Amino acid sequence: MSSYQEVFIVFWKEVEKSVQENRFAKLTMAKTIGKPDLKNIFIRPISFDKDAKVLVKFRYRSRETEDTENEYTLDEAFTILKPHLKNSFLSVLLFTTTKDVTFKINKKGAGSIIENYPTFNNVTLADNNED
Template identity: 50%
Template sequence: MSFQPVFAEFWEKVKESIANKTYAKLTLAKTIGDTDLKNMYVRPVLNDGVFSLSITARYKTEEIESFHTLDEAYIVLAPYMNNPFLTALLFTTENDITFKLNKKRVGTIIEQAPTFKNASDVILEMKERGM
């Protein structure tokens, strides 16, 4: 069975957290073996009042940042699941949601108590502006 439907379900939780203004951050981590790409961070940004997501890919020797719409970000991030990442961690003010791939590459979603008390600064700014 493919893990993509479970990752799509996880991405719906990402979209909900942004819509509900509870999003704190998203991290792709736990690589398979020793890879050049160490992790990826996704944070919201406002450029001239326009919402987008900043994706920072952290490599051994450099960081590359790119900006995407919410739907584009899914298309950019999805191929990295299973190659090289096994885990995606969504931090919200309501709970921490983890997408994990096991050794058989079956995806699961786990919810835990929240790590962050506050949403990201950009999400809070959007809330203040009524965006």
């Protein structure tokens, strides 16, 4: 039985592949443990060139805490998300134009990947221009 970290690496390869093939629509970290202030983490594509960029948004529960958005490479996004697995979030949803892929961690700490039909038919790039 593999640990959730190993399964997450397999899941992340799906993320990378979907970005390389311009199929990546969105990624959401959900199912928080307890009621932490951090409610969700969203990732949306900004560009698909060889140095693909993504917009990482941290959404908070309390109105006092402002949501934050930053631009990262895919590798940087992986490094940012990884510590939140199991500590804050039990599932990560990858939405692509060909399939939805869900990564889940169960109570025993084991990871699993489930594939479903796609939610999104096309990709909308995030607007990274500040107003």
